[in-house]
Amino acid sequence: MRTLALLAALVAAPALADPLPLDAAKVIATYPHDRGAYTEGLFYRDGSLFESTGMEGRSSIRQVDIKTGTVRRKISTPASEFGEGIVDDGDQIISLTWKNGHGYRWSLGGFKRLGTFNYTGEGWALTKDAHHLIMSDGTPVLRFLDPRSLRVVKRLKVTADGNPVANLNELEYVDGEILANVWMTDIIARIDPVSGHVIGWIDVSALTKQADAGGGDAVANGIAWDAKGRRLFVTGKNWPVLFEIAPPHAR
Incomplete structure (x- = not known):
């Protein structure tokens, strides 16, 4: 019932007369x-x-071993900035900051900062299709x-x-679909x-319950394909567990 109520609120409708498919x-x-x-932000690359x-003061970019959760490599981003989404682009990583109006290019192999770029509004998340990077900014509008x-x-x-649908957060492009965490749900x-x-x-409510991270900010966030x-x-944020789940078309 909580999930259905959330969906009704997300689409600003009093009821879902003909609801879209909802899969656990x-x-x-x-x-x-x-x-x-x-x-x-989260993405998979080369194992x-x-x-x-x-x-602020805790933002970082990491390479993580999936099976153990061990951080193999890590770089802290500027302490005054709130780090946001990332995506790989060739031999680089592109990263966003929340309210600073700029992002960074990093080397994929060594996490060396290569340059900056600017954008208007907030930065939330990144993914990519065959031709574009795709960015969310907390609004219902995605930027290509x-x-x-x-x-x-x-x-x-x-x-x-x-x-x-507002509050689109972490993104991942999967089999011709964009998957998006909806923040605080x-x-x-x-x-x-x-x-x-x-x-x-x-x-993913059952996963949130199983993670038992506690705290209002410990919400589902992070999708990698x-x-x-x-x-x-x-x-999710501050979750002690990473889940592998069946992709949408395998349900």
């Missing part, structure tokens, strides 16, 4: 995760997870960026049942990247 996350495996990691964490210039080339408004939205329509929801192995990983 099916857990395949669990792995350790650093409880101290305030997860903002490792890459994770960004937030909070040119990977070279990092300029906005188009915008996509996300709606469910005709209503805008147990819901992952499945978004059509052409129309912006939500085509379904994934309910191993395309070759067809493994989908999810976690």
